[in-house]
Every structure is written in C-alpha cells, then in structure tokens.
Amino acid sequence: MLKKVAVILQPPVALFEFGVLTEVFGVDRSADGVPKFEYVVCTENPDEPLDAGPGTFVTAAHSLHAAAGADLVAVPSSLLTATPSEAVLTAIRDADHRGAYVMSLCSGAFALAAAGLLNDRTVAIHWRYADRLAREYPQVRVDADILYAQDGRIISSAGTAAGIDACLHVVRTELGTAVANRIARRMVVSPHRDGGQKQFIERPAVARSEQSLQPTLDWMTENIAHTITVAAMARVAGVAQRTLTRRFMAEVGLTPHAWLTRQRVARVQELLEDTRLSVEDVAAESGFGTAPLLRHHFTRLIGITPTEYRKRFVKRTSAE
Structure with missing residues (x-):
C-alpha cells in the first residue's frame, strides 16, 4: 500500500x-x-x-x-x-x-x-x-x-x-x-497515457486547416460499449480512413485501433474496481464483447489477468 x-x-x-x-x-x-x-x-x-x-x-x-x-x-x-x-x-x-x-x-x-x-x-x-x-x-x-x-x-x-x-x-x-x-x-490532465507512447512526434500534430480529433475521441469514449469500426470513426471525423489513421498517429501517437483498445482496458479497470459485474458482463460493457478477448488485451497491457486485478484492488480497499 x-x-x-x-x-x-x-x-x-x-x-x-x-x-x-x-x-x-x-x-x-x-x-x-x-x-x-x-x-x-x-x-x-x-x-x-x-x-x-x-x-x-x-x-x-x-x-x-x-x-x-x-x-x-x-x-x-x-x-x-x-x-x-x-x-x-x-x-x-x-x-x-x-x-x-x-x-x-x-x-x-x-x-x-x-x-x-x-x-x-x-x-x-x-x-x-x-x-x-x-x-x-x-x-x-x-x-x-x-x-x-x-x-x-x-x-x-x-x-x-x-x-x-x-x-x-x-x-x-x-x-x-x-x-x-x-x-x-x-x-486537469489526462488520467492515463501509456508509458510506451513516444515522447514526441516528428510531424506537426495537426495542420492549421484541420480540426482536432477531440470530438471523435469523445464520441468513441461515449460509445465505448458498442462496436466501433475505423470506418465509423472516419465518418464521425469527416475524413477518409487513411487520413484518419495519419491524423491519429500525428495527434495521439497511436493507431485508431490501439487508442480504442487502451480506452476499453481503462474502462475495464473502472468496472473491475467499482462494480461486482462478472468478467463476461464487463466485456460487454467495455466493448470487448467476449471474456477471452478482454482477458487477452487486459493481460497484454496491464500485465495481470482481470481476476487478479480485481482481487488486488479489493484487498487494498478493504485494508484501508
């Protein structure tokens, strides 16, 4: 602790x-x-x-x-x-x-x-x-x-x-x-930036004529429980899919899919800590859909299984 x-x-x-x-x-x-x-x-x-x-x-x-x-x-x-x-x-x-x-x-x-x-x-x-x-x-x-x-x-x-x-x-x-x-x-800072994210991007973040991706990122976060395709992201951003990918790399340093996966994992962490939902229900609420897919991405990014994460958090909060 x-x-x-x-x-x-x-x-x-x-x-x-x-x-x-x-x-x-x-x-x-x-x-x-x-x-x-x-x-x-x-x-x-x-x-x-x-x-x-x-x-x-x-x-x-x-x-x-x-x-x-x-x-x-x-x-x-x-x-x-x-x-x-x-x-x-x-x-x-x-x-x-x-x-x-x-x-x-x-x-x-x-x-x-x-x-x-x-x-x-x-x-x-x-x-x-x-x-x-x-x-x-x-x-x-x-x-x-x-x-x-x-x-x-x-x-x-x-x-x-x-x-x-x-x-x-x-x-x-x-x-x-x-x-x-x-x-x-x-x-008033980002709650979670992945440690492996690059320190800086060689290209400018966004051209002056372009709008920020923030509205698209907000839409993705608000709809995290639903299926979100790159095509749907591009429609919300009002750009072609290739353009969307380039702008994601320039503005957040990740591909659209990688950024979305990290947001889903962050949502899983919240649900594991704050609710008693089963892993299957957490998978549905976070947009992973299935428990095996959730476990795969969660373990890859966090380093432990969802069950181990929940046990660790419950143990610490009960000790406070």
Whole structure:
C-alpha cells in the first residue's frame, strides 16, 4: 500500500518536477476520496536553501533520514554535472533494498544510475539526456522514446509532463484507476497515457486547416460499449480512413485501433474496481464483447489477468 512518499532534493532543484510530485502526492485530496499520503521533502542539509533557478530558493525541512520507511522515494531533476553525495546514494540504495518504489523524474535518473539501481534495467529519460546516460552508464538500457518505464520497483520518466504520467501510474498501480482518475481530474490532465507512447512526434500534430480529433475521441469514449469500426470513426471525423489513421498517429501517437483498445482496458479497470459485474458482463460493457478477448488485451497491457486485478484492488480497499 502506498502511504508514505519521500522526495529527495539536490541543488539546483527543478521546480516543475518537484511541483509535479507535490501536486500528486503532497496535496490533501481526502475530500475527493483520495487517501492522504504522508509526504516528506528531504535533503542532505535541511534548512539550507537550495538553488531552484533565477532568484528562487527552496528549503527542505527534513534530513535524508526521513526517507526511511517511505513506500516511494522520488528523485526529481538536478544538475547533471554534480555527482550525488554518498549520503544521497545511500538513501536511494536503502529504499531499493527494503523493496520501496524508487522513481526518477527526468535527469534524476542519473542519481539512480550512480547508485547502481539501473543496471540491466530499461529506463526512460528526456531524449536530450539519453545519449549521455547511455554513455556514462553502459549497463543501463536507455529508451529515449518512451514517456515512462517501470522495471521491477524502479520507475523512471522523461521530462516535464511525463513525470505526471509516471506519478499517476504509481497511484493507479497501488490504489486503482478510480483514485488516479480523481487526482487527474483535479489536476486537469489526462488520467492515463501509456508509458510506451513516444515522447514526441516528428510531424506537426495537426495542420492549421484541420480540426482536432477531440470530438471523435469523445464520441468513441461515449460509445465505448458498442462496436466501433475505423470506418465509423472516419465518418464521425469527416475524413477518409487513411487520413484518419495519419491524423491519429500525428495527434495521439497511436493507431485508431490501439487508442480504442487502451480506452476499453481503462474502462475495464473502472468496472473491475467499482462494480461486482462478472468478467463476461464487463466485456460487454467495455466493448470487448467476449471474456477471452478482454482477458487477452487486459493481460497484454496491464500485465495481470482481470481476476487478479480485481482481487488486488479489493484487498487494498478493504485494508484501508
């Protein structure tokens, strides 16, 4: 169960990544049905101001000892030329040894690599720093394309908004889709972007003369329980099927079928958590139609069966 979150700051502090962690884990949203986390911000020398950019300083009230016992220890971006202190590396290693989640945001991955946690693991990082990370730590499998990655209890993310995706991924994994969706709704962000989605698309998202696909995406979501063909999507979008596929790849980085499948799986997660419907009924409500097809796609994308997912969620909610 995810209860205590510790953030380790190193100068200079990247305010956006630090703010992402605070927004997801440090804001009390218990009134919205989100469990309140014990959130501590740590640094090697507490009460000593840390440079956080032009004219800005941050002070952390806790020493690194406060990270002990945390279920998640997160390391946001910091200066690449500064080697993490042995005290910081020890705190990171201790978290890993006791089985806690350890997460890096953007260049925070260098600290995890220096601690030896990333050897033989697939790691996400901002594309700008990928070559350097691979060069300095050749045992790390660096993927410059993906938004975030989970390899065991190690979670890594690319820059800026990808950190939000990684944080919500942890919440979704530990507390379920409904809780992650409540946080995302308050933050006004997408509740779920797949970690394997590309960091950026080479082509422009949409030409100036084209309309956004959002109305089509909304229509697909509203009709998720029904059969939706590419031809039907194209009719709603008012374009040819080939044009629709090109625009999907440009705007969301996925084919129409892949995007729809992910939305169906997200709907399955909600139904497994919030209802007692059978897997067969969940398949009908989510648009998969049959239980075997649901199980195939759910297991492929989530990594466990629908039955295992429901047991895990019920066990956690009953323990709260």
